[in-house]
Amino acid sequence: MKWLTKKWLAGWLAVPLVIVAATACGGRAGKRQVLQNKGSDTLVNVAQAWAEAYKDVNPELAIAVTGGGSGTGIAALINGTVDLANASRKMKQSEIDAAAKNGIEAVEFVVGFDALAVYVHEDNPIESITLAQLAEIYGEGGQITKWSQLGITMPDEKSDEIILFSRQNNSGTYAYFKSAVLGKQREYKLGTRDLHGSKDVVEAAEKTPGGIGYSGLAYATEHVKLVPVAVEKGAAAVVPSITSAVDGTYPIARPLMMYSRGVPTGNVKEYLDWILSPAGQEIIVAKGYAPAARQAGE
Amino acid sequence: MTSDVAPRTSPLSDLDRRDAAWYWDKLAQVLILVAGLSGIVAVIGIFVFITKEGFGFISESLIPAEFFGSIAWRPTSETRPTYGILALAAGTASVTGLAMLIAVPFSLGAAIYIGEFAEGKTREALKVLVELLAAIPSVVWGFIGMTILNPLIIDVFDVPVGLSVLNAGVILGLMAAPIMTTIAEDALKAVPDGYREAAEAMGATRWQVIFQVVLPAAKKGLVAAVLLGVGRGFGETMAVLMASGHAINLPTSPFDSVRAITATIAAELGETAHGSEHYKALFTLGILLFAVTFVINLTADIVVRGRSRKKR
Numbered sequence: 001m002k003w004l005t006k007k008w009l010a011g012w013l014a015v016p017l018v019i020v021a022a023t024a025c026g027g028r029a030g031k032r033q034v035l036q037n038k039g040s041d042t043l044v045n046v047a048q049a050w051a052e053a054y055k056d057v058n059p060e061l062a063i064a065v066t067g068g069g070s071g072t073g074i075a076a077l078i079n080g081t082v083d084l085a086n087a088s089r090k091m092k093q094s095e096i097d098a099a100a101k102n103g104i105e106a107v108e109f110v111v112g113f114d115a116l117a118v119y120v121h122e123d124n125p126i127e128s129i130t131l132a133q134l135a136e137i138y139g140e141g142g143q144i145t146k147w148s149q150l151g152i153t154m155p156d157e158k159s160d161e162i163i164l165f166s167r168q169n170n171s172g173t174y175a176y177f178k179s180a181v182l183g184k185q186r187e188y189k190l191g192t193r194d195l196h197g198s199k200d201v202v203e204a205a206e207k208t209p210g211g212i213g214y215s216g217l218a219y220a221t222e223h224v225k226l227v228p229v230a231v232e233k234g235a236a237a238v239v240p241s242i243t244s245a246v247d248g249t250y251p252i253a254r255p256l257m258m259y260s261r262g263v264p265t266g267n268v269k270e271y272l273d274w275i276l277s278p279a280g281q282e283i284i285v286a287k288g289y290a291p292a293a294r295q296a297g298e
Numbered sequence: 299m300t301s302d303v304a305p306r307t308s309p310l311s312d313l314d315r316r317d318a319a320w321y322w323d324k325l326a327q328v329l330i331l332v333a334g335l336s337g338i339v340a341v342i343g344i345f346v347f348i349t350k351e352g353f354g355f356i357s358e359s360l361i362p363a364e365f366f367g368s369i370a371w372r373p374t375s376e377t378r379p380t381y382g383i384l385a386l387a388a389g390t391a392s393v394t395g396l397a398m399l400i401a402v403p404f405s406l407g408a409a410i411y412i413g414e415f416a417e418g419k420t421r422e423a424l425k426v427l428v429e430l431l432a433a434i435p436s437v438v439w440g441f442i443g444m445t446i447l448n449p450l451i452i453d454v455f456d457v458p459v460g461l462s463v464l465n466a467g468v469i470l471g472l473m474a475a476p477i478m479t480t481i482a483e484d485a486l487k488a489v490p491d492g493y494r495e496a497a498e499a500m501g502a503t504r505w506q507v508i509f510q511v512v513l514p515a516a517k518k519g520l521v522a523a524v525l526l527g528v529g530r531g532f533g534e535t536m537a538v539l540m541a542s543g544h545a546i547n548l549p550t551s552p553f554d555s556v557r558a559i560t561a562t563i564a565a566e567l568g569e570t571a572h573g574s575e576h577y578k579a580l581f582t583l584g585i586l587l588f589a590v591t592f593v594i595n596l597t598a599d600i601v602v603r604g605r606s607r608k609k610r
Contacts, residue, residue: 071374071569078571092376098571163459168544169374170569185377190369190385191547193461193555196539196565207449210458 035267038066039073039086040172041198042114042216043256046287047086050275053283057274061267067197071170077259078102083268085259088114088172088216106259111275113290115217115245116177116252118227119205123155128228128237131181131251137162137212138177140187147210154210165204165213166192173198176254177214214252217241218288245290256289348588352581359575360582371546371562373576381579383586385546389463389556392549393538394531396467397474401527405475406520409482414508425483432476436536443469443541457553461543464552469541470534474527481526485519486512525598529591535560559583 037047044067051063073085078099091099091106099106118134120126124147133150136142144150146160154160166188167174178188195201201213206224217240220226228237231251244250258275260268274280281291360381364370368382412424443465451460489512497511513520535558543555544565563580570577 069569075569075571094574095571098574158456159458161458168565168569169372170566175374187372187375187377190371191545191555193459193543193545194557194565195544208459 033061033267035061035063035084035271036076036082037063037084037086038068038076038082040070040088040256041067042070042088042173042218043086043111045218046112046256046284046289049283049287050280053279054271054274057279058267058270061271063271069168069170070172070175074106074259077106077261078104080104080261083261084271087257087259088254089175090257091259105262107261107263109258109260109272109276110255110292111258112256112281112284112292113245113253114256115240115242115250115290116173116180116214116254117217117220117240118229118252119202119213119215119220120225120227121159121205121207121209121211122223122225123209124152124225125154126150126152126225126227128230130230130233130235130237132232134181134229135183135186138164138166138188138192139182140189142189156209159208159210161210163208163211164189164192165201165208165211166194167198167201167215168194168196173215177252180252180254216289217245220288242285242288242290253290255292345588348581348584352578352583352585355575355578355582356585359579369546369548371557373566373579379575383559383583385548386557386559386562386583388548389542390532390558390560392463392556393466393470393542393558394528396463396552397470397531398524398528400468400471401475401478401531402524404471405478405523405527406482408475408479409486409523410508410513412479413483413486414504414512425480428476428479431472432480434473436473436534437540439469439473439537440540443537447541451553455553459543459555461541462553462555463542463549466538466542466556466558467552469537470531473534473537474530477530478523478527481523482516482520485516485523488519489515521598525594528594532591532594533560533587535564539564559587 037051039047044065047065051065054061054063070085070087070089073082073087074091074095076082077085078095080102085106091108096106118129126147129150133144136144145162147154147162148160167177174188178186182188193204195204195213198215198219201215202219202221202224205211205213206221217226226240228239229251230237238244238250240250240252245253258272260272264272276292285291364380364382366382367384368380369385370380370382371386372380408424408428412421412428416424444461447465447468448460451457451462451465455464493511493515494507497507502511538558539561542558542561544557544561545555546557547554549556563583566576567580570580
């Protein structure tokens with residue numbers, strides 16, 4: 001038991017003391033306030049850019065941004081762990097009720113618009129697609145399972161089968177695409193590959209010759225094809241872009257929201273005001289989304 | 299500690315002493331008891347927690363025919379949420395099954411080679427490498443499945459998508475093999491050398507020694523190794539989530555995408571409101587996983603005990 005000396009003991013006892021002391025000091029030094037901001041994967045890049053830029057406006061306020069999906073953010077708001085939830089869909093009635101049960105009234109702010117693009121492999125010769133065709137591809141009981149049914153000849157035969165990429169069922173993108181393309185009543189086909197993030201869907205479509213996926217326009221890369229969408233057969237197919245999202249001609253464009261806990265005051269209010277100001281809106285446009293001003297213009 | 303130096307002349311008073319060493323001894327006893335009990339406390343605690351969270355779903359909204367008989371897992375549907383786990387269970391079973399088909403022969407072979415044939419440096423190097431393989435985090439395995447195996451499967455088998463039962467099964471097999479190898483090798487090593495020597499003295503060939511003496515003697519440990527591998531496959535989450543394609547689907551071939559129970563919990567739990575029906579349903583999946591693992595372990599225990607009792 002030579003190693004068990006008093007010095008040794010004292011040394012080890014000191015370790016937790018030092019840790020406790022350090023955290024206590026850290027706590028005192030941390031005068032900065034932290035605003036918790038969580039939710040939509042679609043918005044996460046913009047939210048991070050906003051948080052970054054806001055450091056120059058108010059250096060006292062640290063904004064912690066996390067993604068995870070609209071459902072995550074709204075769940076966190078209901079559970080009272082975040083100040084602002086990012087969402088790419090509206091809160092459901094069940095969620096509003098759950099929040100009310102916890103004494104939280106969620107207030108909605110539209111901070112921008114997003115066009116939901118339909119992505120396919122760059123070698124796919126498809127020129128346009130209608131909403132009805134998308135519904136037959138993605139909807140339960142839909143009859144379209146092969147590209148040839150749309151009159152498209154794929155460069156090689158094995159990619160004729162349509163490989164569906166979708167999102168996890170709590171994603172705002174999942175919910176919005178469902179309501180915009182399938183309608184409230186219709187469910188998605190079972191057997192879609194449910195990926196965990198906006199970027200993953202684009203990447204999967206990029207790598208899979210017979211694949212199709214939907215994701216925010218801002219996630220487009222050079223190596224993937226964006227399919228122009230027409231409202232119905234015979235109507236003009238519209239290329240997804242910020243312009244077509246702003247003027248309302250692109251059929252699958254949606255508002256992007258932030259929800260606050262109650263009517264915002266203090267730091268949260270200042271932050272939201274700044275986001276909706278020209279300085280904040282410049283950032284969301286730079287990230288590939290349409291500005292919230294569209295609402296005022298309509 | 300001066301008492302250590304004192305000559306032991308009066309044994310009775312010496313036994314009755316309450317010096318520092320005595321207290322250290324007591325402290326060590328208590329610490330070891332706590333460590334021993336902690337496992338039991340943790341298991342009971344976890345069981346109580348997941349049961350408490352999931353019970354509301356079982357008693358209120360669970361429809362057995364739908365839960366076990368339907369493939370429609372649609373917990374977030376606004377019109378009518380359905381909770382069918384048939385496809386999820388099939389996904390977990392198919393991936394774990396394929397993984398075991400791959401891992402069992404490989405890891406038993408590796409264990410026999412390391413334990414019975416390899417010598418000196420080869421043996422040491424192999425052991426270290428196998429253990430290193432076991433230390434690779436599952437997210438890294440997931441990445442390998444997504445970025446290396448996925449295009450490879452597409453090219454080699456000429457299929458449209460490579461995230462499938464095959465991909466996840468191979469990844470999971472590779473993940474389970476090192477642990478199974480290590481445990482199986484320990485089991486082989488535990489067979490007394492006297493058995494081997496006796497068999498060789500009787501004129502048995504090396505092949506006969508291994509297959510008719512060493513393997514039967516190590517059966518218990520080998521079964522434990524395989525079951526640990528099954529448990530690993532059953533509970534693995536991240537790698538399966540990434541490599542399986544995460545699609546609700548009853549697999550009819552190894553090239554179909556599937557979705558595992560664990561992956562479903564991992565993908566959805568973080569996004570549900572605390573206490574909602576969906577949240578409780580996910581905990582019910584947890585209870586199911588817990589119950590199945592428990593049954594596997596119990597069966598193995600009974601099988602192993604039954605065998606060894608007969609022998610005696």
